[in-house]
Amino acid sequence: xxxxxxxxxxxxxxxxxxxxxxxxxxxxxxxxxxxxxxxxxxxxxxxxxxxxxxxxxxxxxxxxxxxxxxxxxxxxxxxxxxxxxxxxxxxxxxx
Amino acid sequence: xxxxxxxxxxxxxxxxxxxxxxxxxxxxxxxxxxxxxxxxxxxxxxxxxxxxxxxxxxxxxxxxxxxxxxxxxxxxxxxxxxxxxxxxxxxxxxxxxxxxxxxxxxxxxxxxxxxxxxxxxxxxxxxxxxxxxxxxxxxxxxxxxxxxxxxxxxxxxxxxxxxxxxxxxxxxxxxxxxxxxxxxxxxxxxxxxxxxxxxxxxxxxxxxxxxxxxxxxxxxxxxxxxxxxxxxxxxxxxxxxxxxxxxxxxxxxxxxxxxx
Numbered sequence: 439x440x441x442x443x444x445x446x447x448x449x450x451x452x453x454x455x456x457x458x459x460x461x462x463x464x465x466x467x468x469x470x471x472x473x474x475x476x477x478x479x480x481x482x483x484x485x486x487x488x489x490x491x492x493x494x495x496x497x498x499x500x501x502x503x504x505x506x507x508x509x510x511x512x513x514x515x516x517x518x519x520x521x522x523x524x525x526x527x528x529x530x531x532x533x
Numbered sequence: 534x535x536x537x538x539x540x541x542x543x544x545x546x547x548x549x550x551x552x553x554x555x556x557x558x559x560x561x562x563x564x565x566x567x568x569x570x571x572x573x574x575x576x577x578x579x580x581x582x583x584x585x586x587x588x589x590x591x592x593x594x595x596x597x598x599x600x601x602x603x604x605x606x607x608x609x610x611x612x613x614x615x616x617x618x619x620x621x622x623x624x625x626x627x628x629x630x631x632x633x634x635x636x637x638x639x640x641x642x643x644x645x646x647x648x649x650x651x652x653x654x655x656x657x658x659x660x661x662x663x664x665x666x667x668x669x670x671x672x673x674x675x676x677x678x679x680x681x682x683x684x685x686x687x688x689x690x691x692x693x694x695x696x697x698x699x700x701x702x703x704x705x706x707x708x709x710x711x712x713x714x715x716x717x718x719x720x721x722x723x724x725x726x727x728x729x730x731x732x733x734x735x736x737x738x739x740x741x742x743x744x745x746x747x748x749x750x751x752x753x754x755x756x757x758x759x760x761x762x763x764x765x766x767x768x769x770x771x772x773x774x775x776x777x778x779x780x781x782x783x784x785x786x787x788x789x790x791x792x793x
Binding site for chain 1: 607610611612614615616618619621622623625626631632676739742743746747749750751752753754755760764767768771772775779782
């Protein structure tokens with residue numbers, strides 16, 4: 439049973455990937471466009487806009503998340519050096 | 534004829550780039566395992582994984598051809614769209630500094646340290662640990678390539694603009710090239726612009742995912758196949774704008790701390 443569960447879990451992880459919102463959004467988008475094709479011949483326009491919206495929202499969510507240990511070394515060292523500088527500045531100029 | 538050549542070119546290039554990126558990642562694992570354990574078992578693991586992947590393509594390729602074309606387009610289009618967006622997302626986050634760039638040298642060192650076996654303890658018989666690591670590394674990295682080869686190839690076959698074997702040729706060329714490079718260099722291919730390649734492949738997969746998925750659900754694209762060019766320009770433009778916005782955000786966070 440554990441083997442079957444692991445097997446399905448692997449394939450779901452493989453297809454869905456890091457952000458399940460992308461998979462859900464893509465499926466929803468295709469459904470919406472499918473429905474729209476019955477109403478208008480310009481339904482094609484919904485796909486490019488919708489798909490880029492899905493990407494933008496996913497990127498926004500990732501960027502809003504707290505910094506992870508996987509942050510690029512250059513950024514991590516810049517942030518830590520900068521924070522030290524800010525603390526020293528505040529200590530020297532209390533307002 | 535021009536449409537057919539363009540279609541085949543896109544097919545081969547997409548399969549080639551996707552395969553090259555995944556094989557560079559697999560090469561790092563194979564090199565580390567081979568150096569730290571035993572080459573014979575490692576190479577048997579690699580060969581077994583490649584055989585399993587080829588078998589998967591050989592079995593699933595013809596099976597996909599049995600699916601009605603509209604359903605095939607929806608399934609394939611959805612999968613390509615999901616994979617493409619995932620690859621685009623990751624490559625944009627890495628390029629903007631939100632995620633660390635993949636460091637093949639660091640991964641190589643990590644796997645080397647983790648699997649190191651002292652020379653005195655290495656035996657000439659089968660090293661199942663080395664076999665398993667090499668098999669898993671190549672098989673898992675190759676699975677995404679198989680998906681891309683099958684989905685691209687199957688749709689191209691339905692459109693009479695290519696086929697699964699043609700897509701497999703692109704992937705095969707990449708495997709040969711990366712293997713030769715690995716044999717020459719004998720270390721992880723750290724200088725390959727993996728993230729840029731992933732960005733390009735992500736954009737192509739997203740474009741074709743939208744195009745074929747859209748066709749599958751009844752969309753009539755203006756200009757038919759010419760719409761693909763418009764879509765790829767749109768995807769690249771949006772992705773580059775997102776990348777710049779994220780980069781500016783990353784830098785401004787650092788700058789804000791400095792200014793305070």
